[in-house]
Amino acid sequence: MSAALKYTLGRIGLFVAVLAALWLIDMDVFLKLILALAFSAALSFLLLRGWRDEMAEEMASAAERRRTEKERLRSALAGEDGTQDPPTKDPDSPR
Numbered sequence: 613m614s615a616a617l618k619y620t621l622g623r624i625g626l627f628v629a630v631l632a633a634l635w636l637i638d639m640d641v642f643l644k645l646i647l648a649l650a651f652s653a654a655l656s657f658l659l660l661r662g663w664r665d666e667m668a669e670e671m672a673s674a675a676e677r678r679r680t681e682k683e684r685l686r687s688a689l690a691g692e693d694g695t696q697d698p699p700t701k702d703p704d705s706p707r
Contacts, residue, residue, distance in 0.1 A: 615667040622660045627652040 631648035656664075 615663060615670045619660060619663040619667045622663055623652065623656050626655050626659070630655070 627648055630652045631644065634644045634648055634651075637644070
């Protein structure tokens with residue numbers, strides 16, 4: 613399971629758990645939703661630090677792979693690709 617999916621499901625789970633706890637209190641539904649959002653964000657900052665760091669690392673490595681691939685493609689398009697053989701002179705061609 614990807615780190616982003618784990619972190620997202622963790623955030624949703626915390627929101628639902630806090631909302632369920634607030635559901636027992638007699639107040640406006642909109643206020644319950646706002647409080648559940650605020651409390652779950654604070655709890656996720658504390659409880660889901662490992663998953664958040666794992667997700668950030670996964671995203672950084674993906675960005676580095678994209679950057680490397682982009683540089684490789686640019687150099688290939690510019691003719692600077694080191695994998696191509698240098699052009700050979702044809703002995704039959706006129707000079």
